[in-house]
Amino acid sequence: MMTTHDLDMTVTVARLLFQERRLAYAVTNDDARVVQIGGAVELFNSRGSEGVGASIYDLTPELIGSEHDLAEIRAGRLPRLELSWLNRDAGNDNTFYLNLINLPYHDAEGRICGVVHLMEDSTMKGELGQRLVQQRNEMRLLRDQLLQQNQRLASVNAELKRADEMKSMFVSIAAHELRSPLASVSGYLEMLLEGMFGAVSAKQEEALHVVEQSVGRLLSITSNLLDATRLEAGRVELVLVPIHLPELLRAVVAELTPQIEAKEQRLQISVAPDLPPVLCDRTRMAQVLQNLLSNACKYTNRQGEIMVEAALAAEPGFVQITVRDNGIGIAEGDQERLFSRFFRGEGAYLSGEAGAGLGLHIARALTDLHGGRIWVESEVERGSAFFVTLPIADVESL
Ligand code: ADP
Numbered sequence: 001m002m003t004t005h006d007l008d009m010t011v012t013v014a015r016l017l018f019q020e021r022r023l024a025y026a027v028t029n030d031d032a033r034v035v036q037i038g039g040a041v042e043l044f045n046s047r048g049s050e051g052v053g054a055s056i057y058d059l060t061p062e063l064i065g066s067e068h069d070l071a072e073i074r075a076g077r078l079p080r081l082e083l084s085w086l087n088r089d090a091g092n093d094n095t096f097y098l099n100l101i102n103l104p105y106h107d108a109e110g111r112i113c114g115v116v117h118l119m120e121d122s123t124m125k126g127e128l129g130q131r132l133v134q135q136r137n138e139m140r141l142l143r144d145q146l147l148q149q150n151q152r153l154a155s156v157n158a159e160l161k162r163a164d165e166m167k168s169m170f171v172s173i174a175a176h177e178l179r180s181p182l183a184s185v186s187g188y189l190e191m192l193l194e195g196m197f198g199a200v201s202a203k204q205e206e207a208l209h210v211v212e213q214s215v216g217r218l219l220s221i222t223s224n225l226l227d228a229t230r231l232e233a234g235r236v237e238l239v240l241v242p243i244h245l246p247e248l249l250r251a252v253v254a255e256l257t258p259q260i261e262a263k264e265q266r267l268q269i270s271v272a273p274d275l276p277p278v279l280c281d282r283t284r285m286a287q288v289l290q291n292l293l294s295n296a297c298k299y300t301n302r303q304g305e306i307m308v309e310a311a312l313a314a315e316p317g318f319v320q321i322t323v324r325d326n327g328i329g330i331a332e333g334d335q336e337r338l339f340s341r342f343f344r345g346e347g348a349y350l351s352g353e354a355g356a357g358l359g360l361h362i363a364r365a366l367t368d369l370h371g372g373r374i375w376v377e378s379e380v381e382r383g384s385a386f387f388v389t390l391p392i393a394d395v396e397s398l
Contacts, residue, residue, distance in 0.1 A: 300327030
């Protein structure tokens with residue numbers, strides 16, 4: 001049973017609740033006349049006690065038109081009637097919003113003897129709701145924009161990929177088509193130089209050698225272009241066999257000796273004793289080392305020094321080959337970029353040496369394919385050292 005004290009407390013708390021939450025209530029009788037009113041009564045267009053006896057339709061004009069529903073509540077056939085977003089002018093261009101809930105009012109015996117009208121200020125909720133809806137709409141818009149952007153990106157990507165494939169195909173066809181006429185030019189040159197078409201004067205021979213050199217350069221550019229496109233498309237397969245480095249290094253050096261001698265450079269080879277064989281594709285590794293040695297010769301002055309070394313690498317299971325020179329060196333900012341395609345350092349242009357900037361790009365791709373590493377250390381005007389590591393061949397398991 002509720003004591004008087006309990007009742008007092010409930011009334012106090014209810015009052016606080018009405019103020020805090022901006023709630024008001026009115027109880028009406030069968031004639032829709034107010035018999036009791038309380039809480040934040042201004043929500044009902046009322047100043048309090050003078051509301052008693054007034055028609056609920058005067059206090060809340062929005063209920064006009066709901067007479068039938070209110071009668072249904074009184075008759076116990078409708079459990080509730082809710083009207084949302086009633087608005088009131090709060091002055092200063094402000095509007096506040098109200099929620100009105102109409103419920104049956106029961107007497108002590110539990111009989112319906114009127115209607116309770118609960119009015120609630122829902123302005124805050126309304127603003128929050130509006131903001132939420134607005135943010136949800138903005139999010140939806142952003143998501144749609146993002147989706148569209150993604151679609152556009154995907155199609156641009158596909159186009160780029162197609163263009164890249166077309167470019168690779170074009171380069172590869174062009175290089176391929178250039179090779180046959182170049183091979184024929186080179187064959188005829190050889191025959192001319194051998195005197196098969198009659199005697200060749202010293203002056204003519206000199207000119208023919210210049211042509212021969214240019215043809216050689218063109219052939220190397222075309223084969224580099226073909227290699228680069230093949231490597232990029234993953235169409236290069238290695239034939240890995242155990243190789244003894246001293247023998248491979250000798251062959252590479254022999255190939256480049258004329259070029260090195262022409263610049264009167266000094267070349268030293270140093271191979272650590274008992275170096276184990278490495279696992280590599282002989283032709284492809286020769287190509288990598290030839291490129292390094294040819295660069296050392298190209299980018300080192302006359303009478304410069306070149307060193308080729310092979311020894312166990314710091315990394316266990318690997319052998320390291322070093323090609324060192326005391327040439328023009330490479331600026332620090334350029335060092336990593338040397339390995340990207342078509343990149344040539346400033347020094348290369350100043351040196352006047354020919355090249356397409358593909359050699360190191362190919363060398364890195366080939367070394368990677370071997371499971372090894374290639375890198376450079378260099379100082380401008382002091383020289384450069386290129387390092388290549390290759391896995392030691394585990395001969396017993398082969
Ligand atoms: P290319 O020699 O045809 O230009 P590479 O890819 O072989 O192309 O080399 C790229 C660039 O790296 C060269 O243009 C040059 O600037 C630089 N480079 C390579 N090796 C050396 C070296 N030993 N000394 C100085 N610069 C070098």
